[in-house]
């Protein structure tokens with residue numbers, strides 16, 4: 463069983479079926495740079511504890527550096543016989559520096575503490591990349607909002623016309639949701655910033671290695687407080703998958719709107735040619751594929767999270783090989799978002815909004831009825847009565863095929879003595895929007911203030 467991490471205890475090598483099942487190099491090879499960083503830190507800890515002479519450490523580090531270069535060049539890849547990235551790189555190190563020195567590195571560590579550390583290092587790096595991509599998307603939404611500060615659109619609840627709102631207010635609403643995803647990533651970092659290295663297989667090591675210095679070397683805040691927890695827990699991976707799924711869901715909600723807005727019936731937006739696709743049969747088609755892919759991929763991100771949670775459920779402590787199943791889903795979530803987010807941001811940044819069409823539809827569906835009711839309340843009519851009076855007004859207008867502002871003075875008076883002609887002053891979409899000027903409201907003054915608070919929030923995360 464040449465080149466394997468074990469053997470002496472076994473009468474023979476693993477069966478080909480087992481090897482095929484057990485193999486993880488086709489996905490864990492991307493952890494190679496982290497594995498080598500872990501090995502360098504571990505070699506230093508071994509030297510500090512007296513298990514490597516100074517010159518041995520130098521040769522070991524030089525060997526690991528050489529492997530890193532060969533991995534980066536694509537020249538060193540896993541062999542068919544390698545089970546995982548850890549074993550493959552140990553074999554490569556032994557080939558590089560000889561069995562005498564290379565065989566010393568494995569002392570005091572296990573693949574169990576290694577893998578638990580490496581997955582954190584990988585996810586931390588990608589959390590930064592994904593975080594930056596989220597900032598770009600929030601910026602693109604803010605820039606579109608900024609370019610349309612006064613545009614008014616129909617605000618909806620239950621997908622029905624509800625009350626007019628500023629387009630900027632609506633776009634910033636998506637920006638706020640994404641800012642919380644960014645905040646989740648930043649907060650997740652605190653829990654990811656722990657090094658299980660030194661925990662060994664589960665119980666720690668007898669060699670007296672300095673786990674804190676290994677953590678420091680790897681840029682992690684501190685070693686795991688409990689070696690069983692360090693090697694056996696994957697909540698940090700699951701939490702990352704949750705944040706990725708939540709980002710996917712927030713993108714999917716924007717997507718659904720872009721898809722609707724882009725229909726002939728809505729006519730609210732036009733997609734840039736560079737961010738839409740055609741049809742192989744229908745020459746006239748221009749499709750919102752980026753939004754559809756985002757909506758579809760949110761399902762995949764949710765699947766990755768639920769698969770991971772299912773793997774963890776009822777898993778006894780400490781390490782179990784089941785834990786190897788954490789990597790493919792979370793790697794997939796990372797890769798999915800890193801491909802999706804730049805395309806999505808490009809789509810948002812290049813959208814053309816048809817603000818006249820939005821403004822035209824904004825008052826439709828009697829969306830100013832609440833304005834009438836609140837106008838009555840300001841004239842000290844109890845809201846219950848105001849609601850009834852306004853309901854009667856809507857009913858009258860609907861039966862007679864009129865908009866609210868088209869109902870004449872006599873008809874108004876016949877519905878209620880409170881409905882004097884001045885009520886028409888609140889029956890404009892501009893007036894309606896401007897009057898919702900409490901904190902968080904859609905009034906232009908409040909929306910103007912949001913640009914700075916959102917930008918501030920994002921920068922300070």
Ligand code: ARG
Pocket residue numbers: 486546573574577781783785786787789
């Ligand atoms: N490849 C494993 C994983 O991804 C780490 C190796 C631990 N294997 C073992 N037999 N203890 O979790």
